[in-house]
Amino acid sequence: MSDIASQPWFWPAVIVSIGLPLTLIGLTELANLLVRRGSRAAPIVLMIRNYLVPVAGVLVLLSQPGAWEGSGTWPKVVWTIFGLLVIVVTINAINHLVFHRAEKGSWRDRFPTIFSDLIRFVLIIVGIALVFWWVWDADVAGVFAALGITSIVVGLALQNAVGSIVSGLFLIFEAPFQLGDWIETGGTRGQIVEVNWRAVHLDTGNGIVVMPTAELAEGSFVNLSRASDPYAAKKEVQFSTDDPPARVRALLVDVAREIPLVSDAREPSVKSVGAATYRISIPLQSPGDEGGVLDAFMTRLWYAARRAGLHLDGDLTDEWNTRDRLLQSLHKIAPSLSLRPDEAQALGETARLERFAQGEVLLRPGDIPTSTRFIIAGRVMLGVPTDSGFVQITELRRDDAVGLTALTRTRTISRAVALTEVEAVEIPVGVLDDIVRRHPSLAREIVRENDNRVRLARSALEAIGEKLDPTRRVVG
Incomplete structure (x- = not known):
């Protein structure tokens, strides 16, 4: 018995025969637990259990002295398979930990999919090259040189496009807006309904405007939803010079206050701008309500002015009220x-x-x-x-x-x-x-x-x- 235990293959064989089943059982229980919790890590654990661990057990046995005569090809094939499996598991684990578990609104959540795919592609190429260099003694210097030259050529050819994309990415990472915000830029005002690495989609109420993020990054815009006070719709109206200003101002505020889409955070305000002209500022619940609120305000003001005996637009006649x-x-x-x-x-x-x-x-x-x-x-x-x-x-x-x-x-x-x-x-x-x-x-x-x-x-x-x-x- 002591002669067998002294053999170089004995303890590795014992470790594989006992440790391999215990490891598989432990990984199975862990995978079932992750599945019950709905975790995205469950497929990664299953991949380790089904492929990586069994191949590692085979490698332990093949690596013992005398297990394989000469410098055969099959051990290298198994090592190559093991290296590729390590690359796949590592990339999936990074993808799960960095991107799939990203908090909403964080930089990882906003990171463009195309760039994460590109990073995974580069890691795969580099990983495969290292595996062939380590296992097969391959000369991979040419691979890295080709990658470098290709990167330079592609970068020079697409420098304008890439520059725009990078500018847009910086804007996304800065996060000066989010979905649902209203922005105004270059005469265009709309609500943000989609943001990706290339463009921002604005719902203007009369169609969707697709605006490149690079254009926003290189210019200036106003985020109407992030003001310290509610966004206010402004309107100038004119009355007769015979109408008492105090009564006109009170009427304007009363009419504006009763409109349902007006914000409760601030009261409407009125300023006199001369020649019986008044500018009213109506705080809104959302900048998108401006058109509807102003339409309702002007309609109701016409009726309210006549009931109050005031003369909107200097109209001194009322042929209905006879x-x-x-x-x-x-x-x-x-x-x-x-x-x-x-x-x-x-x-x-x-x-x-x-x-x-x-x-x-x-x-x-x-x-x-x-x-x-x-x-x-x-x-x-x-x-x-x-x-x-x-x-x-x-x-x-x-x-x-x-x-x-x-x-x-x-x-x-x-x-x-x-x-x-x-x-x-x-x-x-x-x-x-x-x-x-x-x-x-x-x-x-x-x-x-x-x-x-x-x-x-x-x-x-x-x-x-x-x-x-x-x-x-x-x-x-």
Whole structure:
């Protein structure tokens, strides 16, 4: 037994016969663990288990004295296979550790795929050359010389293209923008939807602009999404010189504040630029909302200016709001107010006609209405704002009233928003008080309608798992 143990092949054979199975079992368990965790390293471990370790075991046996007579070819073939397997496993491990596990937004995540492929190609060529030099005593100096000369020739031929690519890469590594940002450069403004090693894709709302990264790197651009304050849409508007500036400025801010896409981080601001011209700055949630916000602002401003008796663009006429139209509208709502024709005619001195654009707010939560509006034409949505969103209560149409709580001088909890262009007759609360005193039945009708709206509000809130505050008995 001692003679066998003293043989040079004994202990390597024992190591292979015992260590090889134990190593394979350990690598199998490790691979199963990585598969359960969804790790990309599992294929690398399986490659080591299935190929590298068995070949290493064969090499241990072949490397012992007397295992192979002479300088045969097969040991070199096995060593060559082992070297190639080492190259493949190493490259896959580097690819997994450096690129596949890269954190989002890091330089490794932004590293162009073409360059990682090129690096892997160079490593493979160099690795194969070293294997043949070490195993087969091959002269690989010519290979490296050819690679060097080829690199110089390709570099000279593509110096302009490569220079642009490198400039773009530096821009990507600096990361002055990210997906979703809005940038403006050279008269082009858009949202970044894709970034690669060659170009940046901008969605301008009227198509995709593909802009080379080198062009951005060599020029200047503005990242609209990374300002300390929200991006602001600016608009100049003109009123009549007879309009009081304080009222005009307040009107502009009120109209801008009610547009849904306006940012809550900063209030709209107005500056006078002379000759009854005002410049309003409207902070936006996103630079891409500028067109929609300005369109909604100018539309609503036209209606709001006429309701306020101000003269947008110096227009001093309003052919729609006439006394004849007002009297016709009062006669339409007279049955709802229990009024005789002569009483409706008398309201022409105190009531007034109003028009609202789609999306404008007729009633806000927390307001104590100073008047009640009776709808002549159009539709209005009545709802309650909650933490989970806006809950619709009911839809108001012709002859329905907005601002029922004016009579009780209590705050409303609802919001009334115009679904279409709305025409309404506004009656001041003092005048409405006189009507109720002359016609007590009207008060009962108003109370009944308000109770009905409270019931609808309670049902709508219960449908989404919320409750109406029992102390609040008025809706709007």
